Amino acid sequence: MSARTVTSLTNPTVKAVRALHMRKERDETGLFVAEGLKTVIEGVETGHAPKILLYGQGAADHPLLQNAIRATLQARGEVIEVTQDILAKVSRRDNPQAVVGVFPQVFRPLAEIDPAAAPCFVALHRVRDPGNLGTIIRTADAAGCGGVILVGECCDPWSVEAVRATMGSIFAVPLTMATEAEFTDWRAGWPGSVVGTLLSAEVDHREAVYARPVLLLMGNEQQGLTPDLAALCDVNVKIPMRGRADSLNLSVATGIMIYAATG
Known part of the structure; x- marks a missing residue:
């Protein structure tokens, strides 16, 4: 498994990530969205590998992003290069972060x-x-x-x-x-x-x-x-x-x- 490129907002994975803005979807899937390379790397460094990793075009060469990509792929997650428009829609921000990760929720009893x-x-x-x-x-x-x-x-x-x-x-x-x-x-x-x-x-x-x-x-x-x-x-x-x-x-x-x- 390796990174792939997606340019369509109707892509099923993109739609699934966008849906995680709704609590009902987060509750049903047990997943959540973390925006930004710093936050994603915090997750990776504390042992939380992304299930899905989206990154913008031109960001792939950043060494920290490379670490996140490796961690995601090692955990059999999905790595996708996406357009700026997709990042904006996924984060619902006009000036979105270049990296978005989807992680499992973790609670301690x-x-x-x-x-x-x-x-x-x-x-x-x-x-x-x-x-x-x-x-x-x-x-x-x-x-x-x-x-x-x-x-x-x-x-x-x-x-x-x-x-x-x-x-x-x-x-x-x-x-x-x-x-x-x-x-x-x-x-x-x-x-x-x-x-x-x-x-x-x-x-x-x-x-x-x-x-x-x-x-x-x-x-x-x-x-x-x-x-x-x-x-x-x-x-x-x-x-x-x-x-x-x-x-x-x-x-x-x-x-x-x-x-x-x-x-």
């Missing part, structure tokens, strides 16, 4: 999480914004967190918007999905501190005592932590607001808390 593997893990309850989710995954990667747990009905971490925001960290940070009931049962065995954030909390996040490993539990963008989940926390803390703004963006607040817990 709750039971396989090893709390001792990292100083901090992040749990997000019903996060709604894919940009927030992707940024949190990227921050968790930067801080050396052991994983991100999605609790309840969350936005799709494999959407193009979320994957873009991770800047490649989607491949480095293990993801777990759980219902509220599953998370509640599993949390009972957590060996360190479970920490939440609440606007009504009295403890400053800089003054709290964090017993590692820390399980950081964050609520969604609109409502914050529900009373039931706040009750699961050993301590709830606040991030002081000194100006007129009465709250922070979820990804910013989570970043502050990650570094408070790991600093």
Whole structure:
């Protein structure tokens, strides 16, 4: 098997990649789209070979792309050189990346999480914004967190918007999905501190005592932590607001808390 050239938007593989913009298609196939050579290489270097690799005309000589092509072919994936028009349609952008990879989704079950593997893990309850989710995954990667747990009905971490925001960290940070009931049962065995954030909390996040490993539990963008989940926390803390703004963006607040817990 080797690379081939496709110029038609009606090609079945091109149509299949375009369809992955829809969550239904991602859920049914277990695949997702990653755009850009940097992100694709992050996948390859962490042991995730593309199922499909599309690249633009004239890009084939880049040494990093050559690595991605080899990894794809070794894994019996499909490598296709495509036109700029196809790249634009696949990514739904006027100025698309020159490389697009299709990868399998990977989730880690709750039971396989090893709390001792990292100083901090992040749990997000019903996060709604894919940009927030992707940024949190990227921050968790930067801080050396052991994983991100999605609790309840969350936005799709494999959407193009979320994957873009991770800047490649989607491949480095293990993801777990759980219902509220599953998370509640599993949390009972957590060996360190479970920490939440609440606007009504009295403890400053800089003054709290964090017993590692820390399980950081964050609520969604609109409502914050529900009373039931706040009750699961050993301590709830606040991030002081000194100006007129009465709250922070979820990804910013989570970043502050990650570094408070790991600093």
